[in-house]
Amino acid sequence: MTLSALSYNDLPLVLARLQTLGELHAPLRGSDGAVRFGPLPPGAQPDLTAQRSLLPPKKYLLAPSETILTYHPATGYQAPPQPETPLILLGLHPCDLAAIAYLDRLFMAADSPDPLYTARRERLILIGASCTPDQYCSCHQMPSPLPAACDLFLHQQADGLLLHVESPKGQLLREALQDLLQSTPAQQPPASTRDHFGSASVATSHEELDPNLPDWQQLADHCLGCGACSICCPTCSCFEVLEFGGLDGCSAERLRRWDNCLFKSHSEVAGGHSFQKDRAQRFRYRYRHKYRGYGQLRGLPTCVGCGRCRVQCPTGLDLRPLAERLERSTP
Amino acid sequence: MNTSLPQAARIGAIRHLTDDTALFTLQLDERPAEHQSSPAHFQPGQFLQLSVAGAGEAPISYCGFPSSDGSIELCIRKAGRVTAALHAAALGDQVAVRGPFGHGFPLSHYAGQDLLLMAGGLGMAPLRSLLLALLHQRERYGRLTLLYGAKAPEALLFRHELADLASRKDLQLRLAVDRAGECPPGLPDCRVALLPALLEGLTVDPQRTVVALCGPPAAYRFLVPPLLERGIPPQQIHLSLERRMHCGMGHCGHCAVGTLLCCTDGPVFAYSALQTIEGAL
Numbered sequence: 177m178t179l180s181a182l183s184y185n186d187l188p189l190v191l192a193r194l195q196t197l198g199e200l201h202a203p204l205r206g207s208d209g210a211v212r213f214g215p216l217p218p219g220a221q222p223d224l225t226a227q228r229s230l231l232p233p234k235k236y237l238l239a240p241s242e243t244i245l246t247y248h249p250a251t252g253y254q255a256p257p258q259p260e261t262p263l264i265l266l267g268l269h270p271c272d273l274a275a276i277a278y279l280d281r282l283f284m285a286a287d288s289p290d291p292l293y294t295a296r297r298e299r300l301i302l303i304g305a306s307c308t309p310d311q312y313c314s315c316h317q318m319p320s321p322l323p324a325a326c327d328l329f330l331h332q333q334a335d336g337l338l339l340h341v342e343s344p345k346g347q348l349l350r351e352a353l354q355d356l357l358q359s360t361p362a363q364q365p366p367a368s369t370r371d372h373f374g375s376a377s378v379a380t381s382h383e384e385l386d387p388n389l390p391d392w393q394q395l396a397d398h399c400l401g402c403g404a405c406s407i408c409c410p411t412c413s414c415f416e417v418l419e420f421g422g423l424d425g426c427s428a429e430r431l432r433r434w435d436n437c438l439f440k441s442h443s444e445v446a447g448g449h450s451f452q453k454d455r456a457q458r459f460r461y462r463y464r465h466k467y468r469g470y471g472q473l474r475g476l477p478t479c480v481g482c483g484r485c486r487v488q489c490p491t492g493l494d495l496r497p498l499a500e501r502l503e504r505s506t507p
Numbered sequence: 508m509n510t511s512l513p514q515a516a517r518i519g520a521i522r523h524l525t526d527d528t529a530l531f532t533l534q535l536d537e538r539p540a541e542h543q544s545s546p547a548h549f550q551p552g553q554f555l556q557l558s559v560a561g562a563g564e565a566p567i568s569y570c571g572f573p574s575s576d577g578s579i580e581l582c583i584r585k586a587g588r589v590t591a592a593l594h595a596a597a598l599g600d601q602v603a604v605r606g607p608f609g610h611g612f613p614l615s616h617y618a619g620q621d622l623l624l625m626a627g628g629l630g631m632a633p634l635r636s637l638l639l640a641l642l643h644q645r646e647r648y649g650r651l652t653l654l655y656g657a658k659a660p661e662a663l664l665f666r667h668e669l670a671d672l673a674s675r676k677d678l679q680l681r682l683a684v685d686r687a688g689e690c691p692p693g694l695p696d697c698r699v700a701l702l703p704a705l706l707e708g709l710t711v712d713p714q715r716t717v718v719a720l721c722g723p724p725a726a727y728r729f730l731v732p733p734l735l736e737r738g739i740p741p742q743q744i745h746l747s748l749e750r751r752m753h754c755g756m757g758h759c760g761h762c763a764v765g766t767l768l769c770c771t772d773g774p775v776f777a778y779s780a781l782q783t784i785e786g787a788l
Contacts, residue, residue: 245512245513247558247560247561247603249560249601252513252514252515252601252603253512253513253515253558253560253603254512255511255512282757282758283758285757288510288756288757288758288771290511290756290758291509291511291512292511384765384783384784384785385785387785413758413760414759414760414761415753415758415759415760416753416759416761417563417564417753417754417759418563419558419560419561419562419563419564420561421560421561421562422561426560427560428560428561430563430564432753432759435759435760435761437760442751442761443750443751443761444751445749445750445751446565446586446587446588446589446590447586447587449724451724451750451751451786452786457785457786460785461763464763464765464766465760465763468766469766470763470765470766470767470768471757471763471766471767471768471771471772472757472768472771474766474767
């Protein structure tokens with residue numbers, strides 16, 4: 177029996193209990209109306225009906241800007257220490273869970289794991305929550321092969337929550353919450369947007385993109401190059417690396433910072449040569465990552481249909497209609 | 508081995524090759540065990556990430572022969588922040604390296620083949636690594652030819668080594684320069700021509716020839732067609748691509764060529780893998 181019931185009245189008790197088990201972060205609506213994942217103050221209620229957070233949860237795994245190495249002549253380059261206390265993220269929608277599953281595959285590949293990402297990921301406990309798609313969501317139109325994996329999943333029902341254990345970590349959490357949960361006659365988790373994820377049958381086209389399609393130039397003509405689409409994308413994970421010398425003249429700090437493939441500088445090498453000179457070309461770069469995947473993850477589309485880029489683009493650009501044409505028309 | 512953490516090394520030797528390019532020999536602080544994964548154990552065509560503290564990190568092709576003593580040769584032109592800092596460094600200064608990364612030239616498939624190496628400018632650096640490996644077991648390979656083009660005679664890298672190569676009977680060397688100048692002693696004539704012109708009159712058996720190409724990004728577009736015209740199959744033309752590569756591990760997302768990643772799928776690719784990819788060359 178992996179399903180338990182939780183009444184909405186008992187939710188504050190569950191949240192308080194979770195706060196004793198680790199740092200608890202959840203979606204909170206700010207005074208500006210935007211929803212952000214952040215630390216849940218004691219006694220506060222998360223906004224579990226919010227559509228999508230401004231930034232995706234990737235910020236917990238790959239910070240917008242972070243120190244990856246420090247240097248001192250006596251010690252050489254060293255990785256900064258990472259906190260080990262559990263960080264519980266509650267209220268993650270299936271699309272954001274699928275995005276984390278993608279980042280895990282990218283940054284925790286067996287032959288080349290990223291130690292910083294791995295340390296952060298290991299302290300995370302993921303509690304998913306069911307959601308209702310709006311006009312910007314597209315998970316229901318284009319299923320993703322990425323699984324919406326988590327530790328616990330909360331099905332939001334009219335009369336309460338159904339809690340589904342998804343992993344050994346989730347089982348431990350459930351045991352810690354045992355006295356606050358009720359049994360339920362439900363045998364199977366109810367249908368939800370989660371069902372659009374983890375489908376093995378999604379195939380991508382292996383043909384090269386046709387640079388002569390007019391769509392690329394139309395997209396490029398309307399793009400302001402602001403970078404919002406990749407900041408808010410839960411699977412955009414390009415980073416650039418910068419190093420700064422210390423004022424003592426011998427120490428140094430190396431940072432990585434989110435980057436955007438629609439910037440011309442993204443493909444520049446020493447000497448100033450850029451490999452993606454025009455914006456239409458850069459749109460194809462973005463498209464390939466979102467719908468075809470690259471490197472070891474070739475064939476794995478990364479768009480999870482969260483809709484953030486559609487919401488945030490100041491000129492309303494949208495790659496989806498093109499993807500529906502190009503990816504569905506091929507066998 | 509943790510390939511995300513740079514390992515300390517020192518500058519053991521600096522040999523100035525031209526006014527802006529030098530051969531640096533680095534010595535790892537910790538000498539690696541024989542079969543241990545180490546930045547000093549590599550295949551020609553692979554690359555490492557070189558760190559100069561305060562300046563940052565840059566991907567650099569290996570230029571030497573894999574050593575057992577933890578030394579690494581890198582031929583570096585002063586082109587950006589990291590390489591400028593390296594050129595300003597002195598013997599004994601500390602640097603750091605990560606690697607090796609990527610796929611190099613598939614040497615094990617070269618046995619019994621004729622090898623045609625074509626280098627343009629700094630492309631001589633990774634091809635020197637390949638050439639040293641081929642000469643190390645010269646008897647394993649067929650005909651060996653090096654075609655090398657530079658801006659001017661004084662811009663030719665490794666001039667002393669080229670003179671040694673010119674005197675060998677088991678290797679054919681042809682040189683081209685964009686601008687006429689006095690040819691260094693001991694070298695064959697430097698033709699004022701573009702690199703592909705050196706193919707004229709060269710006997711090539713297309714079925715048993717592998718071409719290893721390395722040059723500036725723009726050069727490939729005019730280097731590859733004359734090879735195809737001579738009947739060399741696309742899968743036997745191997746070239747090394749340059750891209751922005753921050754991590755070397757397929758994470759940073761900067762080096763995609765189509766859906767291939769230069770850092771993990773390359774940087775050495777068969778032309779057959781690239782020929783349908785927009786912007787690859």
